[in-house]
Amino acid sequence: MTGAVVRRSQKAGLPPGSLVYVGDEAAGKTTIEVIEYTPERIDETSVQDAGDLAAYHGRDAVVWINITGLHEVGVIEKTGEIFGLHPLILEDILNTEQRPKMEDYDETIYVVMKMIGSLEDGRVADEQISLVIGDRYVISFQERPGDVFDPVRGRIRLPKWRARRLGADYLAYALIDALVDGYFHVIERFGERIEAVDDQIIADPDPETLRSIRELRRELIFLRKSVWPMREVIAGLERTDSTLVTQQTRLYLRDVYDHTVQVIDTLETYRDMAAGMLDIYLSSASNRMNEVMKVLTIIATIFIPLSFIAGVFGMNFRNMPELEWGYGYPTSLALMAGVALVLLIYFRRKRWI
Amino acid sequence: MTGAVVRRSQKAGLPPGSLVYVGDEAAGKTTIEVIEYTPERIDETSVQDAGDLAAYHGRDAVVWINITGLHEVGVIEKTGEIFGLHPLILEDILNTEQRPKMEDYDETIYVVMKMIGSLEDGRVADEQISLVIGDRYVISFQERPGDVFDPVRGRIRLPKWRARRLGADYLAYALIDALVDGYFHVIERFGERIEAVDDQIIADPDPETLRSIRELRRELIFLRKSVWPMREVIAGLERTDSTLVTQQTRLYLRDVYDHTVQVIDTLETYRDMAAGMLDIYLSSASNRMNEVMKVLTIIATIFIPLSFIAGVFGMNFRNMPELEWGYGYPTSLALMAGVALVLLIYFRRKRWI
Amino acid sequence: MTGAVVRRSQKAGLPPGSLVYVGDEAAGKTTIEVIEYTPERIDETSVQDAGDLAAYHGRDAVVWINITGLHEVGVIEKTGEIFGLHPLILEDILNTEQRPKMEDYDETIYVVMKMIGSLEDGRVADEQISLVIGDRYVISFQERPGDVFDPVRGRIRLPKWRARRLGADYLAYALIDALVDGYFHVIERFGERIEAVDDQIIADPDPETLRSIRELRRELIFLRKSVWPMREVIAGLERTDSTLVTQQTRLYLRDVYDHTVQVIDTLETYRDMAAGMLDIYLSSASNRMNEVMKVLTIIATIFIPLSFIAGVFGMNFRNMPELEWGYGYPTSLALMAGVALVLLIYFRRKRWI
Amino acid sequence: MTGAVVRRSQKAGLPPGSLVYVGDEAAGKTTIEVIEYTPERIDETSVQDAGDLAAYHGRDAVVWINITGLHEVGVIEKTGEIFGLHPLILEDILNTEQRPKMEDYDETIYVVMKMIGSLEDGRVADEQISLVIGDRYVISFQERPGDVFDPVRGRIRLPKWRARRLGADYLAYALIDALVDGYFHVIERFGERIEAVDDQIIADPDPETLRSIRELRRELIFLRKSVWPMREVIAGLERTDSTLVTQQTRLYLRDVYDHTVQVIDTLETYRDMAAGMLDIYLSSASNRMNEVMKVLTIIATIFIPLSFIAGVFGMNFRNMPELEWGYGYPTSLALMAGVALVLLIYFRRKRWI
Amino acid sequence: MTGAVVRRSQKAGLPPGSLVYVGDEAAGKTTIEVIEYTPERIDETSVQDAGDLAAYHGRDAVVWINITGLHEVGVIEKTGEIFGLHPLILEDILNTEQRPKMEDYDETIYVVMKMIGSLEDGRVADEQISLVIGDRYVISFQERPGDVFDPVRGRIRLPKWRARRLGADYLAYALIDALVDGYFHVIERFGERIEAVDDQIIADPDPETLRSIRELRRELIFLRKSVWPMREVIAGLERTDSTLVTQQTRLYLRDVYDHTVQVIDTLETYRDMAAGMLDIYLSSASNRMNEVMKVLTIIATIFIPLSFIAGVFGMNFRNMPELEWGYGYPTSLALMAGVALVLLIYFRRKRWI
Numbered sequence A, B, C, D, E: 001m002t003g004a005v006v007r008r009s010q011k012a013g014l015p016p017g018s019l020v021y022v023g024d025e026a027a028g029k030t031t032i033e034v035i036e037y038t039p040e041r042i043d044e045t046s047v048q049d050a051g052d053l054a055a056y057h058g059r060d061a062v063v064w065i066n067i068t069g070l071h072e073v074g075v076i077e078k079t080g081e082i083f084g085l086h087p088l089i090l091e092d093i094l095n096t097e098q099r100p101k102m103e104d105y106d107e108t109i110y111v112v113m114k115m116i117g118s119l120e121d122g123r124v125a126d127e128q129i130s131l132v133i134g135d136r137y138v139i140s141f142q143e144r145p146g147d148v149f150d151p152v153r154g155r156i157r158l159p160k161w162r163a164r165r166l167g168a169d170y171l172a173y174a175l176i177d178a179l180v181d182g183y184f185h186v187i188e189r190f191g192e193r194i195e196a197v198d199d200q201i202i203a204d205p206d207p208e209t210l211r212s213i214r215e216l217r218r219e220l221i222f223l224r225k226s227v228w229p230m231r232e233v234i235a236g237l238e239r240t241d242s243t244l245v246t247q248q249t250r251l252y253l254r255d256v257y258d259h260t261v262q263v264i265d266t267l268e269t270y271r272d273m274a275a276g277m278l279d280i281y282l283s284s285a286s287n288r289m290n291e292v293m294k295v296l297t298i299i300a301t302i303f304i305p306l307s308f309i310a311g312v313f314g315m316n317f318r319n320m321p322e323l324e325w326g327y328g329y330p331t332s333l334a335l336m337a338g339v340a341l342v343l344l345i346y347f348r349r350k351r352w353i
């Protein structure tokens, strides 16, 4: 089963543990990278066939297996078989509409997270990352090539890296930390967009601004949905009974928990700002309408009575003595000027002009 | 008592455990299907008389009794008598306005849920499903023919189905899982409708759009009311003290709990989107009004002064020397053009045109 | 002290346990009905003097004393003396602005609730009902004649009524159940009114509709205030340490708890609906204004320029050659028609017509 | 340090326990009243010098010291010294912007509350009341003369008052109860004002109404801030470990807790009512605008085309044959009437008239 | 690394404990002040080189080291080395976008807070303050010169200061107390601005007012983000298991906790006020628009029909007998006056004038 867009509802009725890929069409082949390290050495390999992963189970080193591309269900299934993963884990790995969560199975801990990135136009996209944390290994699953883990790879390669002598749990922490660090980039760009729109609302609230507000609100809903559950995920790891997580790593998990809270805090700040935007937009638009109406009212209110006066003196009655007067015309103009002046003073009093 | 629409308030004053059908008029006869299976064999029968169910109580196999149609109260009463169900369970089965809940009676567990489906026009309808989970049996009660359980029936019929050797609790889980899977279909369709309306609000916010927003909001209220309590229901099953639910099944219940949370999450996303829709609609409508007002203001503001000038030169005073000038007429036209130009420049400055 | 409207603030400064009636003026006399029953017999009496109640204390039967009319403070005081009720209970019975609550005194349990009814015009009214539950007796206190307990009276009179052999706690449950059943009638009527207004908002949002929305919101506030605390009251009874409530009755209390949750659920649904109503009303009213403005704009925008043209040709300059042309008049009409046509096409383009 | 308005920020940087009066300017002298009572006797004195209070410490009677006026810091300091009060208590007594709270020091319990009163115009004002509850004494501190404690004073003077033989904790309860009773008066007056504004919004929503809504909202914020924390305060007293509060008094504290909940409940009702007021005002104002616009539209839409027709027949073309017809004039009038009629029918159809 | 603005996202991918300054460009040099005191003596020094701090570790006196300026990362690193601070503490000190928090490391307690100040124009700015509380020392870290700790310095210098004999925990308390005291000044100024805008909204709601409302809302979001977490921070210190905080100091921490709650309470009051401001602004603006529209409608509605009448009598039909009448002209004027009068009465009836 390769590549088509599969929706969650198409899984309806399948038994639990059914391995069906739910996600966007993904071109390209599934790739498997393996990094194995001990304090003394490091090996990096690219594995072609999932069956070859059996060689990496139960090693006397920390093994990180990174699988990119979920549409080749067979690969996931084989991996699960080798490492003895519960069918419900495999099912969740393949369903990329999962909510971030952490589940404690006896032999392994299963973690689902959302990696978030900014597209060129500043809009936000996500990718589901699953981590399976075992005794001496971490397996990460990604939807598409490209991730935020390069700094971790770089550190592993350093022979002097302290964490070389720490276990798989520290490696998992490092991956989660890198992923959460990635959020800061996204929310900073988002913050800039929100500021820009916020200024525009007051300065020049056109229909395009309304579209932007709508867009921001929707992305905010999306971001919150991805980030909020991360707090629970990391707190779960920090407090788990599992012996897979050492005391030392828990201290570092507290640190990344803190980062997540900071991201959430900033998102809530944006939410509070966005919440008022529509009301300000409406008020701002109402101010502009007010201004338009005032111009119309002033012009119309001045000239309609004047036109009426002109109309009266344009009537064709035979017997209109003022039409015959030598100063009838200038007097009528003066009358009109007088009316206009009175109205102008009235508007001035009302502070419309 | 067959078929009429009965409202909840008509039960007022009846003693507890009174068997009164509260629901829509339901044509057709009540039907009873029985599926009995062991690892070795499977029997499917259609039972005509509720009294015949006595044969299926206390069997050495898992028995699934599916009763469709609640308006024949006698059938429900007889079934309750045979399986020793508490009168309060029977009363709740018949009251189809029940809130989803899970209740632990000593010998049985009683579960009420809402099955949700999309009508042809995309609108949402529900049907109350009750499950009674006993030692070796599950009894399901439906309001109308048609359900989402066919995939479960299909799996039971497979001789190699693993769960053949599991108990009634796993069967109940499978039914609940199928029902929750059905939610995904409904919320995906609902999501499409919400997207469509959301686009329309910006592009072309007519009164019909307002009607759609109202409709969406009401259905969302309805959906949330059906789905939210499911979380508690499944968590209740997962954590119950009852020995009717085995440890193995609880792991699967955690999985379906997860699905429910995912559905709720999506519903909350829609709710957040819908919450802003009316404000955006109002802003969008205000934008359109603004545009209308601007056109009126520009036209009126330009032509009202011009008409006034024409009116002045249309007055019938005898002594209006400019009327006699050879270039009076073109001069007056030039004057009018000048006034119009000044106003156009003014509007340009204000960026109205 | 008989009959006047007394407000809560008039009690300020009185010592605790002061017996002052706080409520609406209540005409008529206080009445006392007593029903006494054992499995074998039933006696119904009307007691004239509160002092005679002493005969009903410490009987070997279940006694239900129903006192209607709280303005005769002496009756309440005497009753309290006979049954040894705490002064704070008596004070609360007389204060009809009490919030529903359940209080555990050692010898008795005190329960305050609100009975709700629909007036002829569909509006909602309430009446405070107090229950004192003792070892073998229940005393109910009402503000006015008329209640929802007739079905309970009817059941007590049936010789075959199972509950004849149950204690006072079951009788109290039956009264609470009848009272909660009464809520369903009220909220169904309320639901119909809310539906009617909801349709009107879209179809024909006139000022009268606004008044209805306001009315519904106020009644909803009122209803929620009466019903929400009932959940706590019944849960309190279900979980109390008191030996006055038997295990069997607790199962029935769970059932009526369930009913209360259902009522609350429906009220919250109405609240969600009502919450959006004003926004929809405003949008709907804005749509109608928009329509009005469009008509004005179209008419004015077409005819104002045409009038200007007519005004120009109505000027009295001597030297206006076009006035002399043979085809001047039809040409001017054609010019006007042309201008109108251009404007109509413009409006068509904007989809205003 | 006497009398000036001191703001909280001026205390910045002072060490904890610094005795600085934060409050409004308070004219007049600080007064000290002492009431001492046993079951047998009662003594009332007015103490001139705080130093004389030493005589009332450690007496074999219940002593109530009531100090009015906080600006004479020395008095408070001396009192604290005599009764061994913690400097943090004294500091809080002097800071009249304290939030209501209850603090358990080992030898004493410290309680801060807000006494609320209605000014002549119905607006709300508050005064901070501190209570220090010791083994055989209660000291109350007020900002200004006048309080709601007169009924308590009256009861103490009654020789037959049951509570004469109860301890200082019951006296403290009686003071708190009197203070909470005072709330009912305020919220009833507030309720009347809210009702009046609510009616005005629909009947005649002028700018003055908007001002009233604003005022009500602000006072509601103020009231809630004073009253909400009282719930916690009284619950704290009811559940405290301190031996200063006897079992018997706790029962009475539950009663006054109940009153507080009732006040809060009513405030929340007002809040819900006030929450919708602005939306209703806006809708109501929009309805009025709509009406204005309709009148304008109807008049303008009818007469603008008619004026155009008149303008056409007022043009000065030489060759306008209809002007010469005998029935030209009445025909033109008929034409105008026809146009007006068509427009009137159109408006009727739209139900604008 | 000196001075540039560094954003949080630039830390992405760095290992935990990486020392990178995240903050605004900060000119000037990092300064280190040391105050050491015992009950008998006090020493104040300015340390040039962080390495010299080693002399102050493990002293038999209380040592307060105050470091101002975080951009010189080496200073922070050296300090951490000398006092054995965990790398995660150092990292957080340098990241000035930290959320206020309190963390218990075994040997030290780490506290991050926000110092808030008002700029000249009343707007609000913050500065991150970190405290490291050790056995006999407190180290404070600030971003920029200037703080609210001068009163604490003053008190330390007093030989008779009671706290001279208390430990580092009391010193830390005194610093936190001074910082929280600083909030009162800011929120009082903020309160004045909110009052001013609140009045302006009703009196003269121009676009500038809208800008002010927006500003206030944003600053409120900012203030709440800084202050809310302080409650948790101080509660954490009050309840910590750590032996670094003595029982006596905890009593004082309860006092400053109280101050924080008071600040939060006031902020929430402002939030409630600000929440309604936009709605009131919109209503107020709508009132003004209404007034404008009424003037337009009255003038236009009166003069448009009059102009029509004048237009009719300005038509050039040959056969218009009324034009020839001697009283035609005054009759026509009377007709116009009559029409105007009828309309004026109509407007009066509608209470528009």
Ligand SMILES: [Mg+2]
Binding pocket: A014, A015, A016, A017, B177
């Ligand atoms: Mg499934």
Ligand SMILES: [Mg+2]
Binding pocket: A088, A091, A092, B255, B258
């Ligand atoms: Mg799953």
Ligand SMILES: [Mg+2]
Binding pocket: A023, A096, A097, A126, A127, A128
């Ligand atoms: Mg995805």
Ligand SMILES: [Mg+2]
Binding pocket: A068, A127, A142, A143, A144, A145, A146, A147
């Ligand atoms: Mg990837």
Ligand SMILES: [Mg+2]
Binding pocket: A198, A273, A274, A276, E214, E217, E218
């Ligand atoms: Mg903003």
Ligand SMILES: [Mg+2]
Binding pocket: A279
């Ligand atoms: Mg709003």
Ligand SMILES: [Mg+2]
Binding pocket: B011, B012, B013, B014, B015, B016, C177, C178, C181
């Ligand atoms: Mg019933």
Ligand SMILES: [Mg+2]
Binding pocket: B015, B016, B017, C177, C255, C256, C259
């Ligand atoms: Mg019932």
Ligand SMILES: [Mg+2]
Binding pocket: B023, B096, B097, B126, B127, B128
């Ligand atoms: Mg139904």
Ligand SMILES: [Mg+2]
Binding pocket: B068, B127, B142, B143, B144, B145, B146, B147
């Ligand atoms: Mg069905």
Ligand SMILES: [Mg+2]
Binding pocket: B195
């Ligand atoms: Mg979408």
Ligand SMILES: [Mg+2]
Binding pocket: B275, B278, B279, C279
């Ligand atoms: Mg809204």
Ligand SMILES: [Mg+2]
Binding pocket: C014, C015, C016, C017, D177
């Ligand atoms: Mg009382």
Ligand SMILES: [Mg+2]
Binding pocket: C023, C096, C097, C126, C127, C128
């Ligand atoms: Mg009442």
Ligand SMILES: [Mg+2]
Binding pocket: C068, C127, C142, C143, C144, C145, C146, C147
């Ligand atoms: Mg009654």
Ligand SMILES: [Mg+2]
Binding pocket: B088, B091, B092, C255, C258
């Ligand atoms: Mg039931």
